[in-house]
Amino acid sequence: MTVAARRARDVGTWHDEADVVVVGFGAAGASAAYEAATAGADTVVLERAGAPGGAAAMSDGFIYLGGGTPEQQAAGYDDSVENMRTFLTAACGPEPDLEKIAAYCERSLEHRDWLLARGVRFLGTVFPHANGTSPVDGEGLMFTGGENAYPYDELATPAPRGHVVQDGKPGGAVLMRLLAEAAEQAGARPILDTRAERLVVDDEGLVVGLIASRYGDEFAVRARTGVVLTAGGFINSPEMVAQYAPGVRVTALRLGTDGDDGRGIRMAAALGARVKRMDAIECALPFNAPRSLVHGIIVNRHGQRFVNEDTYMGRVGQTSLVHQGGEAYLIVDEEHYAPNWLGIHASWVCETPAELETEIGLPVGSLVGTVAYFNEHAERGDDPLFHKRAPVLTPLRGPLAALDLRASTFIYAPFTLGGLDTTVEGAVRDLDGEPIPGLFAAGRTTSGVAAQGYCSGLSLGDSTLFGRFAGRSAAGVKP
Amino acid sequence: MTVAARRARDVGTWHDEADVVVVGFGAAGASAAYEAATAGADTVVLERAGAPGGAAAMSDGFIYLGGGTPEQQAAGYDDSVENMRTFLTAACGPEPDLEKIAAYCERSLEHRDWLLARGVRFLGTVFPHANGTSPVDGEGLMFTGGENAYPYDELATPAPRGHVVQDGKPGGAVLMRLLAEAAEQAGARPILDTRAERLVVDDEGLVVGLIASRYGDEFAVRARTGVVLTAGGFINSPEMVAQYAPGVRVTALRLGTDGDDGRGIRMAAALGARVKRMDAIECALPFNAPRSLVHGIIVNRHGQRFVNEDTYMGRVGQTSLVHQGGEAYLIVDEEHYAPNWLGIHASWVCETPAELETEIGLPVGSLVGTVAYFNEHAERGDDPLFHKRAPVLTPLRGPLAALDLRASTFIYAPFTLGGLDTTVEGAVRDLDGEPIPGLFAAGRTTSGVAAQGYCSGLSLGDSTLFGRFAGRSAAGVKP
Numbered sequence: 001m002t003v004a005a006r007r008a009r010d011v012g013t014w015h016d017e018a019d020v021v022v023v024g025f026g027a028a029g030a031s032a033a034y035e036a037a038t039a040g041a042d043t044v045v046l047e048r049a050g051a052p053g054g055a056a057a058m059s060d061g062f063i064y065l066g067g068g069t070p071e072q073q074a075a076g077y078d079d080s081v082e083n084m085r086t087f088l089t090a091a092c093g094p095e096p097d098l099e100k101i102a103a104y105c106e107r108s109l110e111h112r113d114w115l116l117a118r119g120v121r122f123l124g125t126v127f128p129h130a131n132g133t134s135p136v137d138g139e140g141l142m143f144t145g146g147e148n149a150y151p152y153d154e155l156a157t158p159a160p161r162g163h164v165v166q167d168g169k170p171g172g173a174v175l176m177r178l179l180a181e182a183a184e185q186a187g188a189r190p191i192l193d194t195r196a197e198r199l200v201v202d203d204e205g206l207v208v209g210l211i212a213s214r215y216g217d218e219f220a221v222r223a224r225t226g227v228v229l230t231a232g233g234f235i236n237s238p239e240m241v242a243q244y245a246p247g248v249r250v251t252a253l254r255l256g257t258d259g260d261d262g263r264g265i266r267m268a269a270a271l272g273a274r275v276k277r278m279d280a281i282e283c284a285l286p287f288n289a290p291r292s293l294v295h296g297i298i299v300n301r302h303g304q305r306f307v308n309e310d311t312y313m314g315r316v317g318q319t320s321l322v323h324q325g326g327e328a329y330l331i332v333d334e335e336h337y338a339p340n341w342l343g344i345h346a347s348w349v350c351e352t353p354a355e356l357e358t359e360i361g362l363p364v365g366s367l368v369g370t371v372a373y374f375n376e377h378a379e380r381g382d383d384p385l386f387h388k389r390a391p392v393l394t395p396l397r398g399p400l401a402a403l404d405l406r407a408s409t410f411i412y413a414p415f416t417l418g419g420l421d422t423t424v425e426g427a428v429r430d431l432d433g434e435p436i437p438g439l440f441a442a443g444r445t446t447s448g449v450a451a452q453g454y455c456s457g458l459s460l461g462d463s464t465l466f467g468r469f470a471g472r473s474a475a476g477v478k479p
Numbered sequence: 480m481t482v483a484a485r486r487a488r489d490v491g492t493w494h495d496e497a498d499v500v501v502v503g504f505g506a507a508g509a510s511a512a513y514e515a516a517t518a519g520a521d522t523v524v525l526e527r528a529g530a531p532g533g534a535a536a537m538s539d540g541f542i543y544l545g546g547g548t549p550e551q552q553a554a555g556y557d558d559s560v561e562n563m564r565t566f567l568t569a570a571c572g573p574e575p576d577l578e579k580i581a582a583y584c585e586r587s588l589e590h591r592d593w594l595l596a597r598g599v600r601f602l603g604t605v606f607p608h609a610n611g612t613s614p615v616d617g618e619g620l621m622f623t624g625g626e627n628a629y630p631y632d633e634l635a636t637p638a639p640r641g642h643v644v645q646d647g648k649p650g651g652a653v654l655m656r657l658l659a660e661a662a663e664q665a666g667a668r669p670i671l672d673t674r675a676e677r678l679v680v681d682d683e684g685l686v687v688g689l690i691a692s693r694y695g696d697e698f699a700v701r702a703r704t705g706v707v708l709t710a711g712g713f714i715n716s717p718e719m720v721a722q723y724a725p726g727v728r729v730t731a732l733r734l735g736t737d738g739d740d741g742r743g744i745r746m747a748a749a750l751g752a753r754v755k756r757m758d759a760i761e762c763a764l765p766f767n768a769p770r771s772l773v774h775g776i777i778v779n780r781h782g783q784r785f786v787n788e789d790t791y792m793g794r795v796g797q798t799s800l801v802h803q804g805g806e807a808y809l810i811v812d813e814e815h816y817a818p819n820w821l822g823i824h825a826s827w828v829c830e831t832p833a834e835l836e837t838e839i840g841l842p843v844g845s846l847v848g849t850v851a852y853f854n855e856h857a858e859r860g861d862d863p864l865f866h867k868r869a870p871v872l873t874p875l876r877g878p879l880a881a882l883d884l885r886a887s888t889f890i891y892a893p894f895t896l897g898g899l900d901t902t903v904e905g906a907v908r909d910l911d912g913e914p915i916p917g918l919f920a921a922g923r924t925t926s927g928v929a930a931q932g933y934c935s936g937l938s939l940g941d942s943t944l945f946g947r948f949a950g951r952s953a954a955g956v957k958p
Contacts, residue, residue: 002911004751095725243755243900246574246931270910272483272749276722279758302864304783323802363863369852373844384842385781421722431749432481452725 001197003266006211008202014209014222016191018044020474021210021223023196023264026054027172028230028443028463030179032426032471033188034118041225041475043188046212048195048259052180053173055232055256055415055444056460060134061171062144063115063464064457065122066161067108071141074124079159081105087156091145092453100449103424104465111465112163119178121166128291140164145455146312150387162457175460194219199227199267199439207271207438226438226474228426230467233416233444234262241416244278248414250326255284255413264445265419273428273436276447278418282454285317285412287330287405289341294392296332297374298405300324303357303366305374308386310393314454317412326407329360331367333396342411346401356400371396417454419446425479426470440474442467480676482745485690487681493688493701495670497523499953500689500702502675502743505533506651507709507922507942509658511905511950512667513597520704520954522667525691527674527738531659532652534711534735534894534923535939539613540650541623542594542943543936544601545640546587550620553603558638560584566635570624571932579928582903583944590944591642598657600645607770619643624934625790629866641936654939673698678706678746678918686750686917705917705953707905709946712895712923713741720895723757727893729805734763734892743924744898752907752915755926757897761933764796764891766809766884768820773871775811776853777884779803782836782845784853787865789872793933796891805886808839810846812875821890825880835879850875896933898925904958905949919953921946 020036022029025047037043045052066072066084085105089096112122123140135142144162146152165171184190193214200209200220209222234240235256241248248254269275288294294310298320307319309330320328331353332346339345350356357367375395377384383393404410420428420441427435428446442448443463450458469479499515501508504526516522524531545551545563564584568575591601602619614621623641625631644650663669672693679688679699688701713719714735720727727733748754767773773789777799786798788809799807810832811825818824829835836846854874856863862872883889899907899920906914921927922942929937948958 002913004909004911093725094728095721242574243753244757246572249573266910269748269753270751272751274722274748275754277758278723279756302784305781365852365855366864369848373848376844385783385845430483431745432483434481 003198003263003270005199005201005271008200008208011200011220013220015219016044017222017224018042019224020226020228020471021046021221022228022230023210024054024231024259025052025180025190026230026232026443026463027056027176027179027460028467030176030183031464031467032228032230032442032474033183034179034186035468035471036475037183037186037188039472039475039477044221045183045188045190046194046196046221047190047192049257050192052190053176055260056463057173057176058257059170059172059460061165061175062162062457062460063165064144064161064455064461065108065112065163066159067105069109069112069163071122071124071163072159075126075141075160077159078157083156083159084108084161087147087152088449090152090155091455092450094452096451097447097449099424104449104462107465115464118182120175122163123166126160135164140166144312144457146315149311149389150308172460196231196267199271201271205437207436223438225476226440228470228474229264229268229441229445230443231264231445232256232260233419234260234265235415236260237262244418245281245416247322248281250407251321251412251414252408253411253413255415264441268420268428268439268441271436272430274421274431276418276421277451280417280452281318281321281414282314282417282450283317283321283412283414284314285320285405285410286313286342287316287340287403288313290338292336292338293330293332293340295336295394296330297370297396298328298330299367299370301327301362303362303370305370305386308383308388310388312455314456318454320405321407321412321414326412328405330403330405331356331396332401334399334401335397337401340403344403344410347404348402349399351399353400356402360402416444417447417450417452419444422446424469426466426473440470442470482677482742482749484678484680484750487679487687490679490699492699494698495523496701496703497521498703499705499707499950500525500700501707501709502689503533503710503738504531504659504669505709505711505922505942506535506655506658506939507946509655509662510943510946511707511709511921511953512662513658513665514947514950515954516662516665516667518951518954518956523700524662524667524669525673525675525700526669526671528736529671531669532655534739535942536652536655537736538649538651538939540644540654541641541936541939542644543623543640543934543940544587544591544642545638546584548588548591548642550601550603550642551638554605554620554639556638557636562635562638563587563640566626566631567928569631569634570934571929573931575930576926576928578903583928583941586944594943597661599654601642602645605639614643619645623791623936625794628790628868629787651939675710675746678750680750684916686915702917704955705919707949707953708743708747708920708924709922710743710924711735711739712898713739713744714894715739716741723897724760724895726801727760729886730800730891730893731887732890732892734894743920747899747907747918747920750915751909753900753910755897755900756930759896759931760797760800760893761793761896761929762796762800762891762893763793764799764884764889765792765821766795766819766882766889767792769817771815771817772809772811772819774815774873775809776849776875777807777809778846778849780806780841782841782849784849784865787862787867789867791934793935797933799884800886800891800893805891807884809882809884810835810875811880813878813880814876816880819882823882823889826883827881828878830878832879835881839881895923896926896929896931898923901925903948905945905952919949921949
């Protein structure tokens with residue numbers, strides 16, 4: 001089925017009509033629909049699945065918030081808008097979207113209030129098994145971006161910003177129940193089991209609706225003021241992954257729903273929308289719980305370390321996937337070994353690094369040298385190469401275990417960060433950088449706050465905040 | 480100036496008209512124009528500069544040819560279409576374009592004949608200072624892709640395929656003189672100092688011409704059968720580089736002309752053309768002549784090796800830029816040190832690795848360990864980590880010199896490999912993967928044979944071969 005836009009004059013029958021037509025009932029779509037409806041716009045939300053939720057409902061429910069939230073204060077952490085911005089500018093690059101980061105930080109406290117008003121509840125207790133793995137004892141706050149690890153701890157004051165949605169697991173499902181209810185109570189009409197296929201434009205290039213598929217039939221929906229694309233990313237389009245982000249090919253898993261097939265991006269690009277950073281991939285690699293495992297070192301297929309193991313586990317995963325071909329091993333000593341909380345045990349256990357490198361199949365002498373160098377400096381409390389910090393910086397002693405962190409076997413959960421180039425207000429830019437009239441987008445259909453680097457909670461965070469903006473823009477009111 | 484397509488009915492005056500309109504008079508454009516004109520099409524070539532040439536005319540004039548050329552045979556090398564294809568499939572990935580590689584290899588001998596018929600001359604003598612640096616004594620053939628280095632030497636029979644255009648320097652200027660003359664003699668009309676700005680489409684979406692700018696005035700050219708975009712890449716668009724390939728930001732140099740501003744790509748994308756692999760960057764790093772320097776090791780900012788130093792220098796450059804942030808140092812011993820042929824001397828000279836790592840500012844003990852490990856195995860003729868080969872695999876002895884191979888100081892010459900998604904025949908694909916009627920492209924405006932990996936000579940090679948195909952397709956004849 002083509003993604004090419006159809007001319008309005010070629011649409012025979014409009015099957016429905018609204019001021020604002022939102023595509024996708026995930027976090028961004030629900031937020032957009034709520035705001036559009038609240039602004040007085042007659043609003044429909046098309047969802048290809050049989051219920052709202054999207055990828056957001058599958059997530060742990062981290063929302064990246066800061067600038068001094070009550071939860072941060074309760075946990076004893078100082079934060080400010082400026083501190084948060086300094087961190088995100090460093091962590092979301094290279095070439096971060098400075099305008100989106102600025103808006104994201106400036107609106108963070110207000111956005112938290114908006115979420116609370118929708119029934120979301122957060123907690124000011126910190127989960128210590130950082131960085132990025134889901135809390136297990138109901139804690140509400142967590143470091144989710146390496147804020148307390150090198151180099152970020154030297155650039156900005158570390159503060160945890162991953163706020164976990166409370167009152168159920170996964171938190172993302174709770175969030176989506178609340179946001180979908182809010183959108184419907186505000187008057188947005190969901191149209192489920194309906195997949196958007198193509199945009200409709202008038203002769204002047206104004207987007208005036210879309211063609212969807214509903215139970216196998218064509219379903220044309222007119223949009224009087226705007227269409228909002230919040231249709232997810234493209235991690236589940238093998239063709240698009242091969243074309244834009246081939247590094248993902250080695251992972252056994254993909255993080256997303258069937259709807260993350262990139263159709264929202266392609267529909268807009270077919271109309272001349274500009275796409276951005278389509279190679280950017282985030283990749284969770286939940287190796288780091290229990291926390292004791294972070295005492296270990298992670299090596300590549302050459303037996304070399306390549307990252308500070310105590311940083312955000314998504315940064316470890318991204319680095320491994322993008323720069324090491326997804327080939328990594330965690331080497332940890334007996335004292336700190338425990339099975340990974342996901343139930344994964346060591347694949348190898350040996351008395352010495354020499355035996356271990358042979359068992360794993362690493363180059364002869366490589367792990368021996370890496371461990372000797374690491375231990376020599378760890379004994380003095382130094383990690384000259386990657387700056388892992390105390391207390392998890394300890395020499396490797398006695399028998400060693402190795403977890404197989406290869407993408408073909410371990411849990412790498414990649415999803416795409418690239419997509420439509422949008423303004424802060426949610427307008428979709430064309431190849432000149434100008435807004436395409438009538439077309440808006442948010443969430444992983446767009447390149448968002450995380451241009452390339454990532455923190456857990458940024459996707460729910462920018463989907464909901466910029467979803468709100470896009471919904472208001474589509475309704476014709478200022479975000 | 481917008482890149483948005485204009486409707487044909489909104490074009491007041493057509494200032495010129497032809498069957499085939501070629502945009503850009505570089506290697507791809509000249510080849511396309513020659514073939515279109517030879518096929519009987521009335522052909523014009525628009526060039527924004529005052530003379531033909533493009534980036535091709537600045538190049539050393541390597542053309543990647545193989546499958547058993549007379550030059551390869553004269554030099555004593557066996558090659559076959561299948562052997563060449565095996566190599567390129569491994570070297571041009573991940574996710575290489577298998578159809579383009581197949582056509583490229585199958586047509587290589589024929590394409591060499593075509594080049595000879597245009598007056599190009601090659602030589603069957605091999606330049607020993609491989610891999611990828613320009614010959615100095617008039618040699619005609621060279622390894623330009625790591626064919627004789629790990630891992631490729633284990634996958635395919637090594638054969639040199641970089642054929643250097645003879646009879647003048649740079650070879651690319653000789654090539655362009657010959658190809659431009661051929662195009663003009665075939666009847667193609669150049670229109671110089673004329674920059675294509677936007678495409679023109681009729682109401683059915685057929686590309687029927689373009690709008691150019693000529694001495695500040697609008698210049699509309701009608702195309703009766705097709706437009707061929709051969710307008711170069713986007714290395715000289717800071718905005719596009721930031722959006723698609725931000726890793727380039729650290730290099731002091733960019734390889735291309737002012738015309739490599741991505742406008743050809745954007746004009747087509749504005750019409751709904753699909754772009755592909757926009758993050759892919761090749762980067763020459765001419766550190767490896769004289770050949771004795773390859774006895775050295777290259778380390779990153781952690782003092783770790785990351786590549787076999789004896790592979791194609793463009794692969795070293797790409798790896799350094801993409802995976803090491805462009806931070807690298809070449810460490811070589813006194814016996815093998817000589818100033819780089821580009822006139823660059825060692826930045827540091829020390830008696831020991833310990834002193835050298837301090838001088839450079841590498842982490843304490845890092846270079847000491849790397850050199851010790853390398854030496855231990857090199858003495859036995861092994862390089863367990865990266866498989867550098869004899870005779871350049873020798874232990875580092877005595878005083879050591881270091882060349883500063885950082886992108887901020889050394890010569891990194893990056894150019895873009897991403898662009899329009901085209902068929903082998905040169906049709907530009909839309910977001911559905913279907914040809915956009917009337918629109919063709921070749922050269923660095925497209926994603927070509929080198930989807931990501933690269934060999935010197937592939938760009939002149941695929942520009943000329945697929946330029947030919949695109950020209951014939953635009954003229955309405957089979958490639």
